[in-house]
Amino acid sequence: DTEVTQTPKHLVMGMTNKKSLKCEQHMGHRAMYWYKQKAKKPPELMFVYSYEKLSINESVPSRFSPECPNSSLLNLHLHALQPEDSALYLCASSQDGRTGEQYFGPGTRLTVT
């Protein structure tokens, strides 16, 4: 199984809502990532978890809160988002974060109204 799954596929939320994005992999990978991708742009790294510990936070606003409950799961909790946060949110995983070979999920298309 070389699949990274993400739910939901689409999400529309208001600026006062709280929602969560979920990501799961069963490849035994120990590094997991959240990226944000705006239209016609490359992915922008947000967070990296390595062996279930947060190892990189790219100065992301606190309205985005990552969580790694176990080695297979990664969540992104969203609160009080702004319209400019509307984007495709991609989750990825890799063996140990040292090879650059990342497996991406299909993403969650988020719209903030």
Added chain:
Amino acid sequence: GDSVTQMEGPVTLSEEAFLTINCTYTATGYPSLFWYVQYPGEGLQLLLKATKADDKGSNKGFEATYRKETTSFHLEKGSVQVSDSAVYFCAFLTQGGSEKLVFGKGTKLTVNP
């Protein structure tokens, strides 16, 4: 600072045409290099990689050679198909400390029948 420069798109070709997408990088040392591809409505997929100078990565008819002298990693395919229509991202893995992928801006390829 670390960066990747890709040829500007979009690129439109007819089926069976030859493809070249140029990529150069600015990085410390000699990082591993990658091409990722993003098909419409999907996440990114690793297309090929090279980890040291003069290495040639290849997959699905695509090739790229790690040129240390010119800090380049150009993507080529001898005969493109309609199914190759996608956005292609060149990337490298930063070294030392926080290891993360640095992406180019992406090149959109459209192949017409």
